[in-house]
Amino acid sequence: xxxxxxxxxxxxxxxxxxxxxxxxxxxxxxxxxxxxxxxxxxxxxxxxxxxxxxxxxxxxxxxxxxxxxxxxxxxxxxxxxxxxxxxxxxxxxxxxxxxxxxxxxxxxxxxxxxxxxxxxxxxxxxxxxxxxxxxxxxxxxxxxxxxxxxxxxxxxxxxxxxxxxxxxxxxxxxxxxxxxxxxxxxxxxxxxxxxxxxxxxxxxxxxxxxxxxxxxxxxxxxxxxxxxxxxxxxxxxxxxxxxxxxxxxxxxxxxxxxxxxxxxxxxxxxxxxxxxxxxxxxxxxxxxxxxxxxxxxxxxxxxxxxxxxxxxxxxxxxxxxxxxx
Amino acid sequence: xxxxxxxxxxxxxxxxxxxxxxxxxxxxxxxxxxxxxxxxxxxxxxxxxxxxxxxxxxxxxxxxxxxxxxxxxxxxxxxxxxxxxxxxxxxxxxxxxxxxxxxxxxxxxxxxxxxxxxxxxxxxxxxxxxxxxxxxxxxxxxxxxxxxxxxxxxxxxxxxxxxxxxxxxxxxxxxxxxxxxxxxxxxxxxxxxxxxxxxxxxxxxxxxxxxxxxxxxxxxxxxxxxxxxxxxxxxxxxxxxxxxxxxxxxxxxxxxxxxxxxxxxxxxxxxxxxxxxxxxxxxxxxxxxxxxxxxxxxxxxxxxxxxxxxxxxxxxxxxxxxxxxxxxxxxxxxxxxxxxxxxxxxxxxxxxxxxxxxxxxxxxxx
Numbered sequence: 001x002x003x004x005x006x007x008x009x010x011x012x013x014x015x016x017x018x019x020x021x022x023x024x025x026x027x028x029x030x031x032x033x034x035x036x037x038x039x040x041x042x043x044x045x046x047x048x049x050x051x052x053x054x055x056x057x058x059x060x061x062x063x064x065x066x067x068x069x070x071x072x073x074x075x076x077x078x079x080x081x082x083x084x085x086x087x088x089x090x091x092x093x094x095x096x097x098x099x100x101x102x103x104x105x106x107x108x109x110x111x112x113x114x115x116x117x118x119x120x121x122x123x124x125x126x127x128x129x130x131x132x133x134x135x136x137x138x139x140x141x142x143x144x145x146x147x148x149x150x151x152x153x154x155x156x157x158x159x160x161x162x163x164x165x166x167x168x169x170x171x172x173x174x175x176x177x178x179x180x181x182x183x184x185x186x187x188x189x190x191x192x193x194x195x196x197x198x199x200x201x202x203x204x205x206x207x208x209x210x211x212x213x214x215x216x217x218x219x220x221x222x223x224x225x226x227x228x229x230x231x232x233x234x235x236x237x238x239x240x241x242x243x244x245x246x247x248x249x250x251x252x253x254x255x256x257x258x259x260x261x262x263x264x265x266x267x268x269x270x271x272x273x274x275x276x277x278x279x280x281x282x283x284x285x286x287x288x289x290x291x292x293x294x295x296x297x298x299x300x301x302x303x304x305x306x307x308x309x310x311x312x313x314x315x316x317x318x319x320x321x322x323x324x325x
Numbered sequence: 326x327x328x329x330x331x332x333x334x335x336x337x338x339x340x341x342x343x344x345x346x347x348x349x350x351x352x353x354x355x356x357x358x359x360x361x362x363x364x365x366x367x368x369x370x371x372x373x374x375x376x377x378x379x380x381x382x383x384x385x386x387x388x389x390x391x392x393x394x395x396x397x398x399x400x401x402x403x404x405x406x407x408x409x410x411x412x413x414x415x416x417x418x419x420x421x422x423x424x425x426x427x428x429x430x431x432x433x434x435x436x437x438x439x440x441x442x443x444x445x446x447x448x449x450x451x452x453x454x455x456x457x458x459x460x461x462x463x464x465x466x467x468x469x470x471x472x473x474x475x476x477x478x479x480x481x482x483x484x485x486x487x488x489x490x491x492x493x494x495x496x497x498x499x500x501x502x503x504x505x506x507x508x509x510x511x512x513x514x515x516x517x518x519x520x521x522x523x524x525x526x527x528x529x530x531x532x533x534x535x536x537x538x539x540x541x542x543x544x545x546x547x548x549x550x551x552x553x554x555x556x557x558x559x560x561x562x563x564x565x566x567x568x569x570x571x572x573x574x575x576x577x578x579x580x581x582x583x584x585x586x587x588x589x590x591x592x593x594x595x596x597x598x599x600x601x602x603x604x605x606x607x608x609x610x611x612x613x614x615x616x617x618x619x620x621x622x623x624x625x626x627x628x629x630x631x632x633x634x635x636x637x638x639x640x641x642x643x644x645x646x647x648x649x650x651x652x653x654x655x656x657x658x659x660x661x662x663x664x665x666x667x668x669x670x671x672x673x674x675x676x677x678x679x680x681x682x683x684x685x686x687x688x689x690x691x
Binding site: 056084093095100101 | 590
């Protein structure tokens with residue numbers, strides 16, 4: 001059974017003029033120990049989906065439809081206090097910018113210990129021992145000397161390790177990692193990815209890896225969901241999608257990744273930009289930029305359909321079952 | 326601390342190997358000793374600035390003697406002869422060159438000797454010292470009142486900004502900011518002293534003399550007498566602190582580390598009061614510290630309204646009688662208090678914010 005199951009999730013942000021739909025009819029599932037990559041441009045709704053799962057959508061945003069089940073229990077309509085208990089204990093989070101994720105006025109030890117004590121009945125001394133173990137676990141050298149240091153005394157990569165240590169304090173079954181490597185140097189990125197993969201393997205933790213970097217997905221994820229303008233346009237196994245992407249948008253994404261073995265002088269690019277939330281066109285949201293768009297794409301919104309189990313795609317080109325991509 | 330930019334400005338003779346430069350730079354930035362030294366340098370620099378400010382204040386205070394009338398006129402009667410006046414002038418040292426007078430004035434002021442009051446014929450230092458407890462008790466109580474109400478109300482309105490209570494508090498605070506101090510004092514006297522008759526309208530009540538400090542904190546009438554002046558003097562500061570705490574809270578609540586604290590599953594209470602409030606209070610400490618200086622300085626108005634026997638009232642009375650020694654002594658003393666508080670606040674900043682505190686030795690840098 002899936003560890004996390006998101007079913008037809010819809011997230012709205014009411015504004016003065018109209019209601020913006022940031023996440024529209026998104027369904028996805030993550031099995032225990034699995035890494036699901038969620039990829040898309042900024043504003044595609046990836047982070048909002050992640051925030052919805054942990055129940056931390058910024059007001060006035062709200063979940064307007066669908067349901068979220070974690071370990072067989074529906075969690076989107078729990079009272080605030082119950083949601084809070086799930087955060088950190090069952091579902092850990094890693095944020096994008098390690099430089100701003102930690103409170104500058106507390107030592108990393110204080111922040112680790114308070115998180116550990118929130119989620120367990122350990123004594124203070126035991127919590128500190130656990131904090132030391134966690135810091136060692138995430139690859140901080142000489143944790144005993146570093147535990148009483150303040151966040152500003154760590155480098156960016158080291159801070160992201162501390163953030164990961166905070167996320168795994170209570171050995172959650174799922175970690176939502178929202179752009180965990182975007183703010184880091186390339187050389188540090190691969191270290192953090194390797195760390196996440198190792199933790200996932202050792203503890204059997206599932207990861208929802210939100211990123212706009214196809215390379216990170218290729219390296220880490222088991223399955224990938226591609227989001228565009230608040231919807232999932234394609235989902236499937238990473239290898240399958242990397243090798244033969246179906247949706248025209250995914251194809252465009254793949255072609256815009258530089259390759260060393262390619263002869264072409266220029267990188268392909270997708271013309272135009274993703275529509276902002278208040279100007280999502282009717283029909284398929286991608287049709288203004290789609291090279292294969294036809295008249296019916298301007299009128300009908302495609303649903304996510306299974307094409308080649310477990311791959312699914314939301315494109316009218318595949319509506320009659322043929323897979324000519 | 327040396328920034329990398331500054332590091333590259335090390336004077337390097339041509340031909341010096343890069344390694345040696347690196348070693349030089351490393352030695353200058355690495356050790357904790359250097360960091361302790363930079364902190365000391367910072368304090369010394371601020372101290373030098375403070376001394377400079379005090380020098381100019383002393384200069385102004387001294388120049389008052391030169392320009393605000395002839396003190397001899399104030400001291401003598403009509404029947405005093407010109408010879409007697411000249412003699413008095415000589416004994417007061419008013420015929421010496423200005424520089425000599427000034428250095429004499431500064432060295433005397435440094436030992437807390439501000440001369441003799443023209444009017445009262447008593448040492449000015451003693452007069453001011455006997456008035457100081459009244460002003461300091463009033464000022465500190467006002468600051469405590471401002472903090473005790475300003476911080477919680479500010480935190481509340483920041484956390485629950487759309488409740489009706491927040492709107493009411495914000496509107497009332499606007500009134501507090503815009504009403505002049507003397508008007509608040511008069512209104513309070515009118516309501517609580519005249520109409521209700523609960524609290525005295527002037528004076529300190531009974532004071533207990535502790536030898537060098539007379540306090541109104543130990544008697545019922547003394548405490549009662551403190552209430553209205555403290556509120557009058559502290560109300561503006563309270564609304565200021567409240568609005569500052571509120572805007573800082575709103576700012577801090579938007580930061581990533583607060584979102585991450587929530588994502589870690591910390592209870593709201595911990596997120597709000599441990600993580601958010603502590604960060605919001607960092608600038609509040611500076612402002613409160615600096616405001617304490619201005620509370621003491623602007624106590625003049627409140628002391629006048631309530632006939633509070635403090636330094637401010639003494640100063641106003643001395644202006645009426647052109648008692649220049651008291652005026653200049655008050656000026657120097659107030660400047661000294663404000664400068665000293667500024668210095669302490671700057672140093673406190675180091676203690677509170679670990680990012681500025683550079684005593685710890687760190688080696689892990691990217």
